[in-house]
Amino acid sequence: MRAHPEAQIGLASLRPLVLALWTLGAAGFAPPRASADDPDRLGRPGGPRIEGKLRFDPEAGFRFETAGEPGSPAQAQPVGPGGVVEFAPGPAAPAEIPPLFQVGLGESGRISGALGAVTEDSVTLAVPWRPEAVSIRRPGAQWVVQRLGEARILAEGFDALDASAWNVEGKPLVVVENGESALRLPAGGASIARRFDEPLEAGRVELTFRDDGAIRPDRRWTLELTFRAPGGPASLRVLLGWSEESLAVETPQGPSLAVQRLVRTDAWRRLTVRFGDDRTEVSVDGKDLAHGRGPAGPLESIRIATAGETDDDGPGGDVGAIQVARFARVPSSLEIDPTQDEARLVIGDQFFGAIRRGDRDRVSMLVDDRPIELDWGHLAGLYFRRAPAPGAPVAGALARVEWRAGGDDPDAPPDFAEGAVAALSDAALTLETPYAGSLAIPRDRLVRLLVLEPGLRLVLDPCSHHLGDEVSTTPPLLDPPSPEGGVLERPFEVPADAIDSGPAFAVLDVVGVVGEATGLPFSDYIRRGQLKTYLAINGRRVDYLNRHISGLNEAPERIRLPIPADALRPGANVLRIEQTGIEGNPDWYDDLGILGVAVEFSPAPARP
Structure with missing residues (x-):
């Protein structure tokens, strides 16, 4: 559709891409957790949904298994291109803080996690x-962004306690259970506190904590947030344990919050x-604990503390992570x-140049040949230069797979990636991808799987492009404008053995x-x-779009x-998308977006 002024409807260049085939389930839907015995659900274009279990065999492909009549074996049917399977939610997982960072793989993938490193060759995430x-x-990684409208101030997993970053009292210690680390504050009295370099006018504090549910009237365990109120420091205190059977919230300097009982x-x-300025919300596992107009002023510090009598060896307060x-x-x-890398600040300022390296705390880049460093507390995201680079070939049962990133946030869209499914068991799905390796x-x-046309997929360019002749100014906009x-x-x-393997397509x-x-x-x-x-x-x-x-x-x-078949040759080839104008104005083009370019080879049709 034209982006010229004569057009009545604007254009969209959306991130991430939602395929037109994706009509059997909303891409952002996160199903509620249920038992492991709940069935998967198969949806097919033009057909009803069927309950059963998705199976996979490298030779036979995807098959959906349904229960037969009592006493008879299960029935299985093939799942072809266009089939969508919604997976049964698994059992409830331990509490997780939703990942703060996302890496976009063009229009065919998004992966969330904790940022490990950014180099000139790759981006690393802990998932x-x-x-x-x-x-x-x-450049398969197109961008690294934080949650929309947020900037990371602190992300602590307590693999170790950094005494230079925290004000430590007592003897908290790092413990490891089942391969996971946590910080344990002894029940008799200990604390860690952090004062921020810049007070926060509005934001979010999240932590995971271990509660044993036991009542010990002589002990307290709290998270305290201290705000710079007009009349002096004001606190919001969440009582995590142990003196009551319910969680509680206190605001000693006011105003009071409406508190809901959570056992x-x-x-x-x-x-x-x-x-924020006009509202404070406190929740546990997504359930409302307290809300209302909280202490005025910006947040200056946080403190986690235990206190009370210790006449036995009762458990301390365990904190898994804080963000x-x-x-x-x-x-x-x-x-x-x-044509350049971009560092985008949360306030809207932008730096263009070359991103050299980064980690979970800061990013280094060259701007006008001068090195600068930017802290993630001010960064919204990084957007990399759109340099096309072919992905690793993937072959077999091609699919688009969605999964829960973590945190069970019902408003968070799932992560997703496209590639070739190599294995599927009751434990895991293995997906070979062009840019992220084997997942x-x-x-x-797992949330959802869309079956694509099987075969060999060669990604030529994962970047988005704007072909045409006019700047896109009317929403929705093309990217780049x-x-x-x-x-x-x-x-x-083209691999030599691909030419004769089956029909070829530009995708x-x-x-x-x-x-x-x-x-x-x-x-x-x-x-x-x-x-x-x-x-x-x-x-x-050979064709026109x-x-x-x-x-x-x-x-x-x-x-x-x-x-x-006769248009391709083994080895080097060139794919070209070219536009034509109109009679009398050969340079008046259709303004359109090309969001990804690939070549696929389908398996040869079976002989009768």
Whole structure:
């Protein structure tokens, strides 16, 4: 669809991509937890949902197993392209703080975790669902962002206690149980406190803590937030244990909050405190504990403390992790330069240059040949230069897989990635990806799987591009807003054994392409042979994108354009997308988005 002023409907360039096939379940849906015996659900285009269990065999592909009649064996049916499976939620997991960072893999992936390192070659994330870090190759990693509107101030997992960062009283110690570390504050009295370099006007404090549910009237365990109120310091104190059977909230200097009774339980739990100018909310495991207008002024410090008599060896207070972030307004307008790396601040300022390295605390980059360092407390995200680089070939049962990132936040969209499924068991799904390597995802974290066309997939370019001739100014905008001309060309290598393996296709994720069907805006130009966007292979035009678009293409769609067998050759090839104008104005192009470019080889049809 045109982005020119004559067009009546704007264009969209969305991150992440939601495929047109994804109609059988909302991409952001996070199902409630249930028992492990609950069934998976299979949805097929034009058919009802079926309950059962998804199975996978490398030779036979995906099969959905349903219970037969009593006494008879289970029935299995193949799941072909377009089939969507929603997985049964697994048993409740220990409390998790939702990951603060996300890495985007173009329009075909998003992975959340704790940022480990940024180098010129890769981005490394620690993820909650496997012990090894995930390494994502640049430029397959398109961006690293924090939660929208947030900036990390503190992220502490207590693998060790840094006495230079915390004010420590008593003898807290780091303990390890089942491979997980935690900080234990002895019940008789200990504390850790942290004063922030800059007070926080609005933000979020989260921690995980271990509660045994037992009542000990002579002991207290608290999280205290101290604010700089007009009349002096004011505290918000959450009583984690142990003197009452319920959790409690105190504001000694006022104002009082409305408190809801939440019974303590023998489990790891997640506490969240959100605060701002006019409202404070305290919740545990997503359930409201207290709310209202809290202490005025910015947050200056936090303190976790235990106190009381210790006439026995009762348990101390265990803290698994703590995270503090400040809130910031999302800027209304930004500059986009796809030829440079960008560091984007939460206040909207931008630095362009070359990102050299980074870790969980700060990022180093060159700006106008001068080195600078930026703290994640001020950064919203990093956006890398859009340099095309082919991904590792993936072959077999191609699929798009979604999984829960962690934290059980019902508003958080799941993570996802595309690749070839190598294995699926009751324990895990293994996905081979072009840029993130092999991902073994626990089955009880899986949310949804979309079956794609099987075969060999070669990703040529994971970046988004704007083909056309005009700056995109009317929402929804193309990314980047400035056009890159009417040609996009990408070289690629074809393995010798792929040529004869089966039909070949150019697979494009697109938005805003003028469709050929009668009644669509500007379709009359297409039928007259004008305003077309062609696909050329090795200098030969083999198809045009417009004939594969049946609607307005306001949201991204994936289209597959067949490539004639004689157009390809083993080894070096060139894919080219080229536009034509209209009669009398050959440089007046369709403004559209190319959000990803790949070539796929499908298996040869079975012989009768």
